[in-house]
Amino acid sequence: MAGKDILAEAVTKAYATVGMRVRYLNDWRTHHVFGGEVHCGTNTIRAAGSAWWNSPK
Numbered sequence: 001m002a003g004k005d006i007l008a009e010a011v012t013k014a015y016a017t018v019g020m021r022v023r024y025l026n027d028w029r030t031h032h033v034f035g036g037e038v039h040c041g042t043n044t045i046r047a048a049g050s051a052w053w054n055s056p057k
Contacts, residue, residue, distance in 0.1 A: 008024060018055055018056055
C-alpha cells in the first residue's frame with residue numbers, strides 16, 4: 001500500500017490506546033541472518049511498580 005506498513009500502524013495505534021509506546025527496529029541481519037529469530041532478541045520493558053494484569057482490556 002504505497003510504502004505504508006498497515007500492520008505497524010495498527011499495532012502502534014492499539015498499544016497507544018492503553019498508554020504504551022511502540023518502537024520498531026530492523027533485526028533482519030542481527031536476528032535472522034546471524035542465527036536465531038526475532039523472539040530471541042526482543043524484550044519488553046515494564047515499570048516494576050505497575051500491576052499490568054489490571055490494565056484495561
